Amino acid sequence: MSGTSTTQTRGEELAPVTTEDLTALLVGGERPPRPSALSASLTFGWRAVLKIKHVPEQLFDVTAFPIMMVLMYTYLFGGALAGSTTAYLQFVLPGILVMSVVMITMYTGVSVNTDIEKGVFDRFRTLPIWRPAPMVGYLLGDVLRYTVASAVMMTVGLVMGFRPAGGVVGVLAGVALLLVFSFCFSWAWTMFGLMLRSEKSVMGVSMMVLFPLAFLSNIFVDPATMPGWLQAFVNNNPVSHLTSAVRVLMDGGWPPTEIAWTLGWGAALTAVFGTITMRLYNRK
Template identity: 85%
Template structure:
């Protein structure tokens, strides 16, 4: 093996046995191939949704809020208030379960904003912004991934409810329609938390503000009791709350009825959340 010595540096000639490509050859390699097609909006969104699922796979503790938390909510409120409000647990569970299902899933939506804020702090969003993809895809992907979590929470709560005596008169069709409406509303409602995730500086701030918004909105509703037992000034708020419309719609669908007005209100609120908070979220995302 021969060597080349230059001053103090000694190199093997084997390392020099290559020919540098010419500029024309490099240009031909870069220009001669067709550019891969840009991914569609749906494809990009589903990819980011799958990314959210992979995060759960690697950190399964994230499923705690859609498994243990819903079970605790159902059992605690059923046995705590059932005898006092309805005379028995079996009677109260028929009224409570659809409402507590709505309340639990709507409360779970706040974790979307926490996930968004975490990725911002880690610098992941800076990489997303440089990709040649549909701009809202990362946000939509977060929400699509969370829809799976909402579905898991719904299945867990319905299973527990049936075990302790809940019997939906609407059958399987009524339950599926109620859950579908709940998922649509939760997807739209989650845009509020993506906005907070982009707007606030830390996870704790996002969680604190989310609690301040979601607790009054969910507890001041018809989830636990009929609003007719409330003072008149409170009824005015409760009867026009989006959570009340949603809980009534889900409760009636599972009971085998068709509450057209409450379904329309729930879908209208969903559209409003997407239009208003979706637009604000994307404006913040583009300027962040």
Template identity: 80%
Template sequence: MTTATTTTTSDRAADDHFLDAPKAEDLASLLINKERPPKPSALSASLTFGWRTVLKIKHVPEQLFDVTAFPIMMVLMYTYLFGGALAGSTSEYIQFLLPGILTMSVVMVTMYTGVAINTDISKGVFDRFRTLPIWRPAPMVGYLLGDVLRYVLASAVMLTVGMIIGYRPDGGPLGVLLGVALLVIFAFSFSWVWTMFGLMLRSEKSVMGVSMMVIFPLTFLSNVFVDPKTMPGWLQAFVNNSPVTHVATGVRELMAGEWPAADIAWSLGWSAFFVIVFGAWTMRLYNRK
């Protein structure tokens, strides 16, 4: 008798719970009648992913060593090691060197974009990104926008150190801002090369190795340290047409108060080339990987 009563009571409770549960029709009507949130714009999605990159720096501040300690070391080392031998004095050499070494350092920092992308791929993060209803290139553009902060920080650090040891830009604050702006535009565009490598190669060590093989000849075979007129003719032909040479000359002349229209045009042309060619290649790999 007791068992039967208990069973009846539990069955009645289960029936009441079943009756109180929402029906499928009710849930469907709620979902249909409710308006979906608007799809984020391309700019909004890109800025969100850019903020994600900034938050990574916040949680792992050691990532800033390559844009703080490394630039300081580069400026001091090349100024005091080679200034006397190449220009007769460090005070004269720093006027030529600083815009060039600034260009070199920022361009070298760009390769860490590919390493960061490759690391996220190995963790499976990009599998989640591709399922989101967002503008397709937003994760890639977000990485590059977040890295713009690193380029600006590296520029500020190097210019501060340069001013302390004797660099005086004749172009004043406006010339410095224009030079840094040209450099940041080029660095943003050049970073698409490393996003391609980050998607193409299978490990972050491979990305780092290939990046070094590309970036070291490109930056050292330029007018960053010396005037190309002292080089052999066959080497001058390469150096004078290098994108790093055009950018370094543009930054140097802008900070000196000049307006190097040809070098600015070449720098912006190279920037457009990197975005169009390597940006398209990056997105093709991203959609297929």
């Protein structure tokens, strides 16, 4: 026999409710299907975009910072290094574009660490979704930030006199390569976001890594003028390969070696730091 239960409200006896009635009410509909890996990742990516919408100050580093960098380096060092600011702008703008986007990748780790401190990750771990989806969502959301930074940088450069010989196709190819590398590079900061205890620690470690990669490269000057021991590091720096590839693509060329090195570094960064990130995420 099925069990029954009765309830009373203000002394009035209600109709008995059977177990079968409760079961039919609670599980009467079909269980919704489990979201796919792509769907879950895009959902978390949209969450990152909504955070930017509600806190637009987050776009300060992808708007004001690139403008300041282009103006400062072009007009401070252009005449001394290249003889004219216009000539130096053709050389340095792709490099500053790379540096600006690569530098802001560290905020991925800051966002991860902030959500951990708020306890949001505990909720993510209980959801029946593809396990890497929250991490991939962070990276997809930040790709929008990288795209905004690139658009701002190119607009300012064109106003200042930058004229890429590769035209629209060359610029889009260079920016696309930069976005792919930045997506891969951001996995390093998700690892630090999970490992370190505070967002200040994440920013401190990130800057300690990013500054040597950015400034010990071919972004600002030709490595041929550097000492031999420094050239060995600069020529094997992944940021140097990326900068050379973007520079040649925007100039209308096609550098297969530099593109291969850039994509190879990106794949290696994803394989190493992506694996460590997911192990830390599963154990956090």
